[in-house]
Amino acid sequence: MKEVIIATKNAGKAKEFQTLLAKKGVEVKSLLDFPHCPDVEETGHTFAxxxxxxxxxxxxxxxxxxxxxxxxxxxxxxxxxxxxxxARYAGEEKDDQANIAKVLEELKEVPLEKRTARFHCALAVAMPHRRTVVVEGTCEGYITEEPRGENGFGYDPIFYVPQKGKTMAELTKEEKNGISHRANALAKLEKQWNEIINNGE
Ligand SMILES: O=c1nc[nH]c2c1ncn2[C@H]1C[C@H](O)[C@@H](COP(=O)(O)OP(=O)(O)OP(=O)(O)O)O1
Ligand SMILES: [Mg+2]
Incomplete structure (x- = not known):
């Protein structure tokens, strides 16, 4: 089985990639499998x-x-x-609950119709001696007034997906992978996928 390293220490993301890439016959390793690997400082001004x-x-x-x-x-x-x-909205600890609480507090006075939001995902594929490929995906929704649902990670409990009538955290992983910013970004690699996998090592 082909193996791909996803450069993330976020267990929620890693799990989603495992499911998304299993369909392509690819086994996912994340940085959680390499406890001694260095931290990369996120100094960029954009997701890309x-x-x-x-x-x-x-x-x-x-x-x-x-x-x-x-x-x-x-x-x-x-x-x-x-x-x-x-990730660090409420502090360096990257605490999902604290991040959610901060967002809800800041939106306290904002009515539902003005609580529009979107998730963004930028994926970069870096290969030695080749140009890095970047794709992006989004997912549109609203911020709820309180958290709902147990699935997913991060801001999922306060992100309402109109087309599903549920928060992202109330969706099954299959449902989330059908509409998520991450899945949408990954779909844009579809045409290049074989090339990426075969030239990557
Ligand atoms: O599907 C999602 N559902 C809910 N929340 C999400 C999602 N996708 C990203 N998010 C939130 C989580 C975190 O607050 C930030 C990502 O920050 P980001 O720097 O990309 O990831 P991270 O620091 O957690 O792990 P890493 O950099 O090792 O990949 O956006
Ligand atoms: Mg990060």
Whole structure:
């Protein structure tokens, strides 16, 4: 089975990639499988810049193809925040509950119809001696007034998906993978997928 390294230390993301790529006959390793690998500082100003930074740093480290995901939530009423700062919005501890609480507090006075938001995902595929490929995907929704649902990770419990009538955390993993920003980004690699997999090592 082909093996692909996803440059993430986020267990929720890693699980989603495992499911998404299993369909392609690819086994996913994440940085959680390599406890001694270095941390990459996310100094970019866009999701794409950060994804490239993470993918290229780790492709150099592993001497093989690496895919990185930089993603986050962009809320219109907050001028696009938390955006690229989504993971650390409430502090360095990357605490999902604290991040959710901060967003809900900031949106306290904002009525439902003005709580529009979208998830973004930038994927960078870095291969030694080749140009890095970048694709992006989004998923549109609303921020709820309180968290609902137990599935997924991050901001999923407060992200309402109109087409499903549920929060992202109330969707099964199959349902989320049918509509998510991550799945939408990955779909854009479809045509290049065989090339990516075969030239990656
Ligand atoms: O499907 C999602 N459902 C809910 N929340 C999500 C999703 N996708 C990204 N998010 C949130 C989680 C985190 O607050 C931030 C990602 O930040 P981001 O830097 O890309 O990931 P991270 O630091 O958790 O792990 P890593 O950099 O090792 O991949 O956006
Ligand atoms: Mg990160």
């Amino acid at each position: 810049e950060n994804a490239i930074l993470k993918a290229e740093t780790m492709a150099e480290y592993f001497h093989t193809m690496v895919i990185a995901d930089d993603s986050g939530l962009s809320i219109d009423a907050l001028g696009g925040r938390p955006g690229v700062y989504s």
